Amino acid sequence: MAAPILSVRDLHFYLFEMFDVEAMTARPRYAEHNRETFVAAMDTGQKIAERYFLPIRQKADVEQPTFDGKKVHMIPEIKPAIAAVIESGLSCPEADFEMGGMQLPAIVASAATSFLSAAGSTMMGYTALTNANCNLIQAHGTPEQIAKWVVPMREGRFAGTMAMTEPSAGSGLADLTTSATKTEDGRYLISGNKIFISGGDHDLNENIVHLVLARVKGAPKGIKGVSLFIVPKHKVDDNGELAGSNDVGLAGLFHKMGGRGQTSCAINFGEQGNCEGFLVGEENMGIRYMFHMMNEARIMVGTGAAITALTGYQYSLDYAKERRQGRLPSSKDPLSPPVRIIEHPDVRRMLLAQKAYAEGAYSLCLYGAQLADDLGTAVEETERNSAKTLLDFLTPIIKSWPSEYGPRANSMAIQVLGGHGYINEHPVEMFYRDNRLNAIHEGTYGVQSLDLLARKVPADNMAGYKLCISRIREDIKAASKYPELEVPAAELTAAVQLLSETTNAVLAGMQTANIDLALANSVKYLDLFGNVVVAWMWLKQSMTACDGLAREPHEDDRNFYLGKLQAMKYFYAYELPEIQVWKKILCDLEDAFYVAQEEWF
Numbered sequence: 001m002a003a004p005i006l007s008v009r010d011l012h013f014y015l016f017e018m019f020d021v022e023a024m025t026a027r028p029r030y031a032e033h034n035r036e037t038f039v040a041a042m043d044t045g046q047k048i049a050e051r052y053f054l055p056i057r058q059k060a061d062v063e064q065p066t067f068d069g070k071k072v073h074m075i076p077e078i079k080p081a082i083a084a085v086i087e088s089g090l091s092c093p094e095a096d097f098e099m100g101g102m103q104l105p106a107i108v109a110s111a112a113t114s115f116l117s118a119a120g121s122t123m124m125g126y127t128a129l130t131n132a133n134c135n136l137i138q139a140h141g142t143p144e145q146i147a148k149w150v151v152p153m154r155e156g157r158f159a160g161t162m163a164m165t166e167p168s169a170g171s172g173l174a175d176l177t178t179s180a181t182k183t184e185d186g187r188y189l190i191s192g193n194k195i196f197i198s199g200g201d202h203d204l205n206e207n208i209v210h211l212v213l214a215r216v217k218g219a220p221k222g223i224k225g226v227s228l229f230i231v232p233k234h235k236v237d238d239n240g241e242l243a244g245s246n247d248v249g250l251a252g253l254f255h256k257m258g259g260r261g262q263t264s265c266a267i268n269f270g271e272q273g274n275c276e277g278f279l280v281g282e283e284n285m286g287i288r289y290m291f292h293m294m295n296e297a298r299i300m301v302g303t304g305a306a307i308t309a310l311t312g313y314q315y316s317l318d319y320a321k322e323r324r325q326g327r328l329p330s331s332k333d334p335l336s337p338p339v340r341i342i343e344h345p346d347v348r349r350m351l352l353a354q355k356a357y358a359e360g361a362y363s364l365c366l367y368g369a370q371l372a373d374d375l376g377t378a379v380e381e382t383e384r385n386s387a388k389t390l391l392d393f394l395t396p397i398i399k400s401w402p403s404e405y406g407p408r409a410n411s412m413a414i415q416v417l418g419g420h421g422y423i424n425e426h427p428v429e430m431f432y433r434d435n436r437l438n439a440i441h442e443g444t445y446g447v448q449s450l451d452l453l454a455r456k457v458p459a460d461n462m463a464g465y466k467l468c469i470s471r472i473r474e475d476i477k478a479a480s481k482y483p484e485l486e487v488p489a490a491e492l493t494a495a496v497q498l499l500s501e502t503t504n505a506v507l508a509g510m511q512t513a514n515i516d517l518a519l520a521n522s523v524k525y526l527d528l529f530g531n532v533v534v535a536w537m538w539l540k541q542s543m544t545a546c547d548g549l550a551r552e553p554h555e556d557d558r559n560f561y562l563g564k565l566q567a568m569k570y571f572y573a574y575e576l577p578e579i580q581v582w583k584k585i586l587c588d589l590e591d592a593f594y595v596a597q598e599e600w601f
C-alpha cells in the first residue's frame, strides 16, 4: 500500500482535541457548521488530492512550464486539477458562502487544504495566491473593485498574483522603480518590470489580476511613496467582459530547483505605454495594504513548509517499515535476515526528529490560524484585540521556523531512504527542493529575524512580546496538573527565563552599542525564540496527549498519544538545549562575522 499523503489521525488530533474547533461553531459566522461539515471539507480535500494531484505530482515537477515567446505551455492535467479545487470551494474555503466560499474557520481551512498542498505541492499556489489577492481587495478596495475583480476571481474565471519584486528591489522594496503616471482624466498608467511573479502568466483562467506595487510620479522617496494598483492582464469592460490587452507582457519564465508546477514570471508592464492600473485605497499607502496579503502569505508559506515536512515524514516512515538492510550490533548470527531499517536506532532518530519538526511546526501554524479566526470572530473585543497582537507578533516565527526546519526534516527523509532518496523515483528529493524556497520568498529568514527583533519585539511597549510570554506561562501552569509533564514544564520555564534575559541584553545592546552590531546576530534570536515557541507547542500537544491517554483508549490511539509524548521528549532533549549556545552569542554581542573584512573572505 502507498504511503498516506498525511496522517488523518494527526489532523483530527489538532482540530478536535488540541484546538477544539467544534467550540467555534457557537460563533454566528460558523453557525451552519459542525464537526461533520468540518470532516467533510477535509475528506473533499483528500479526495481531490488523491484523484487529481497525486497522479501528476511527478510529471508537473519534471515537465516544467515553457514559454514559446507568445504563450505559456504546461502539462494539460493541471487545468482540470485546479478546476476541481475551484468547483469544490476549497480555492477560497474561508470566504463567505455568497462569494462561493465555504465560510470555514481558517484553522479548518488549513487542514482541509493540507492534502492539496501535500499532493499538489506548488500547483496549489495558483488558487492560494488568488484567494489572498481577493482578501486584500475585499479589505481595502471599493465595492466596484470588489464586484469587478473579486467576484470573477472567486468564481474561478480570473486568477490573482502579488507583483512586488523587481530586478533591483527584492528584500529592499523601498527601492522599487515601477511607476504610475496619472493622466489628465485621472487614470493611472503603469510602467516597469517585475520578476519572480508566481502564477504571473498561464492560461488556467481567462484573466490574471496583478496587485502591483508602483510609485506615483512625484511621490516621496522610499517605502512611504509606494502605492498599490490592480493591474489586469486583459482589460475588462463595464459588463465584466474581456476588452483586449492591457499591455502586460510576459518577458520570460524562470526555471527553478523546485516549485515547478507554478510559473515564475518576469513581466513587463506598459511597454507600449498603454497599461492601466486601478489605485487601491489612497496613494502612497500601498505597502500598508500589501501587508494584508503579505501577512496572509507568510502564514501560508510557513504552513506549506510544515505540510511538505509532514508528507516527507510519512513517506520515509512508510519506507523505513518496509526496507530491510543490515543487522543490529547485538546480532551475532550472520544468517539471520536483515532487519527493517526502522529497527536501527539511527533511523528512528531521523524519523523522530522529522516528527518533532513537522508536527511542532504544523501545530504552530494551526495556532496562528486559530488566532486569525479569533481576531475576526471572537465574541469579546478584548479577545479579538489580543489575538491580533499575538498573531502580528508571531507572524515572523510562524513564517520562518517551519521554513528552516521543514527542509531539515525533508533532508532527513532523503537520508532515511539512503541512495534511493537521492533519485527521483521517490518524491522525497522533490519535497526538499520544493521546501527550500520557503526560507527565501515572502521575506528571507534574515529579513524576518530583523522584523522580529528590531520591530516586533519593541513595538507598542513590547505588547506582543509580553503577551506571548504570558500565554506560554499560562500553559506551563496548566501543565502542572499532569505529573508526567513536570520535567518539560520546568525546562520550558527555564527556557522562557533564558529568553527574557537574552531579550533584555539584546535590547540594552541596541540602545548602547552600535545598532548594526547589536542586530548582527538577529537570526540567532529568531532561532532561539522559535525553539522556545515550538517547545511551547509541544507542551500543548503533550497535555492533549495526556488527556487522551487518561481516557484509556484502544491500542492504536494509545500508541498515537505515546508517539506525541516521545516527539516532545526528543525536542526537549535534543533541540531546546541549543538555546543556551545562542543566548551566549547574543548576550556577548559575538562579532565573528560582523568584524570579518571583505578582503578576508
Ligand SMILES: Cc1cc2nc3c(=O)[nH]c(=O)nc-3n(C[C@H](O)[C@H](O)[C@H](O)COP(=O)(O)OP(=O)(O)OC[C@H]3O[C@@H](n4cnc5c(N)ncnc54)[C@H](O)[C@@H]3O)c2cc1C
Pocket (backbone or CB within 6 Å): 161, 162, 163, 164, 165, 169, 170, 171, 172, 195, 196, 197, 198, 199, 256, 259, 264, 437, 440, 441, 442, 443, 444, 445, 446, 447, 450
Ligand atoms: C520561486 C519564487 C517565487 C516568488 N514569488 C514572488 C511573487 O509571487 N511575488 C513577488 O513579488 N515576489 C516573489 N518572489 C520574490 C521573493 O520574495 C524574493 O526573491 C525575496 O524577497 C528576496 O529578494 P531577492 O531575491 O532580490 O534577494 P535579495 O534581497 O537580493 O537578498 C539576497 C540575500 O541578502 C540578504 N539581505 C537582503 N537585504 C538584507 C537586509 N536588509 N538585511 C540582511 N540581509 C539582507 C537576504 O536575506 C538574502 O540572503 C519569489 C521568488 C522566488 C524565488
